[in-house]
Amino acid sequence: GAHPDAPAPMAERRLQEARGRRLFKRNSHPCDLTNYDNVQYHLHITIGKNCPSGTRGQEFQVVPDTGSSDLWVPADNCTRCKSNTAKFHIEKSCSSEELGDRITFRYGDGTVAIGGSFRDSVRIGDLQVDEQFMIQVDKMESDTHMKSDGILGLAHHYVSDRGSRGRTFMTTLFEEHPHLPRQFSFYLTGNTEKMSRLVFGDADLATNSKDKEFKYGKGYYMSHTDLWLTSVWSIGWSGTGVEVAFPDRGTLGSPALIDSGSSLIVLAPDIYEHLISELRSIGWS
Numbered sequence: 001g002a003h004p005d006a007p008a009p010m011a012e013r014r015l016q017e018a019r020g021r022r023l024f025k026r027n028s029h030p031c032d033l034t035n036y037d038n039v040q041y042h043l044h045i046t047i048g049k050n051c052p053s054g055t056r057g058q059e060f061q062v063v064p065d066t067g068s069s070d071l072w073v074p075a076d077n078c079t080r081c082k083s084n085t086a087k088f089h090i091e092k093s094c095s096s097e098e099l100g101d102r103i104t105f106r107y108g109d110g111t112v113a114i115g116g117s118f119r120d121s122v123r124i125g126d127l128q129v130d131e132q133f134m135i136q137v138d139k140m141e142s143d144t145h146m147k148s149d150g151i152l153g154l155a156h157h158y159v160s161d162r163g164s165r166g167r168t169f170m171t172t173l174f175e176e177h178p179h180l181p182r183q184f185s186f187y188l189t190g191n192t193e194k195m196s197r198l199v200f201g202d203a204d205l206a207t208n209s210k211d212k213e214f215k216y217g218k219g220y221y222m223s224h225t226d227l228w229l230t231s232v233w234s235i236g237w238s239g240t241g242v243e244v245a246f247p248d249r250g251t252l253g254s255p256a257l258i259d260s261g262s263s264l265i266v267l268a269p270d271i272y273e274h275l276i277s278e279l280r281s282i283g284w285s
Contacts, residue, residue: 027181028204031125033188033196034061039263041188041196042148046123047073047134048093055094057123060086060149064186064198065261066228069168070105071122072115073150075136085149088136095130096120099166103135108266112141117166124152127200129176133166151261154184156226173200186260221255228258235271242278244271 033041043064046057060073073088074081081087090096099117106112115137122132137150154170167175174182185199187208197208205211221229231253236243246254267275 026202027179028202028207029125029127029180029200030204030208031198031200033064033198035190035192035196036147038190040147041198041260043124043152043198045152047088047120049095049121051094053094055092057121058086058088058093060088062150062152063146063148063261064152064154065259066154067257067259067261068105068107068151068153069155070103070135070151070153071132071169072105072113072135072137075115075138078115078138078140080140080142081137082146090118090136093120099133105135108262110142111146113137114139114141119166122169125200127173127177127180129169129172131176132169132172154260155228218252220252229255230258232256235267235275237275237279240279240282240284242275242282244274244278 031043033043035041040063042061044059045062046059048055048057050056062071062073074085076087076089078087090098097119099119101117102114103117104112104114113135115135117133117135119131119133121128121130122134152169154168156168156170170184174180181201183201183203185203185208187197187199189196199208203209203214205214218231221227221231231249232246233249233253234243234245
């Protein structure tokens, strides 16, 4: 066998070098996030190009959401959208193309939104895509408690939606910017003096992170689905000794969805009940 100090095979060395490069600032595009009370993070985007007539792109605050795949903003005629949110006026965009498909989508908190599809340019930080599929929501099924104008879905489409919806933002971004490393990173902080960031491309650890090395999680579940999934091996409350492990999952652990659009940890009912009963048994109420 090879000596442990022998150089890695060329292909493996190149992979390691590529991973190393992506941790530093070579092709990094940071976007500042606004922290809303440590509950949501908002991202500034501009839809539409500046027109010869003098009309400028329309600006919105959206939630960058790894748990959903659609990019949507409220239309100017939206019913039950919050009154103080920015509204999209499609007639004011010289670069928009109305597609006409009606789309309904639902979120885990019960929010149901309905709207029409269109295509336009989107600018986020110093990155712009020109042919982005979007939805202008003109009807909310119930009053919403959202604090943002809309949502920027960073997930892949579910398999059942592929035939009926356009390309996700991530797909468009990497197709229109082929030299951009195909990754994005979140750096979230509750410190108001240091901005949270969403970084497209190289992670730039030196600027954004306390760590000098990147710790890779298991990608098994993510590679077998269209969702951003990681692996967890146990869940518990710090300082209590209460913990639920998943020994039947072996080295793969149990799949967990990474959802940047939520501040909650959502558990399966049986796991939740087990944790609560354990806490009660040690005197917690």
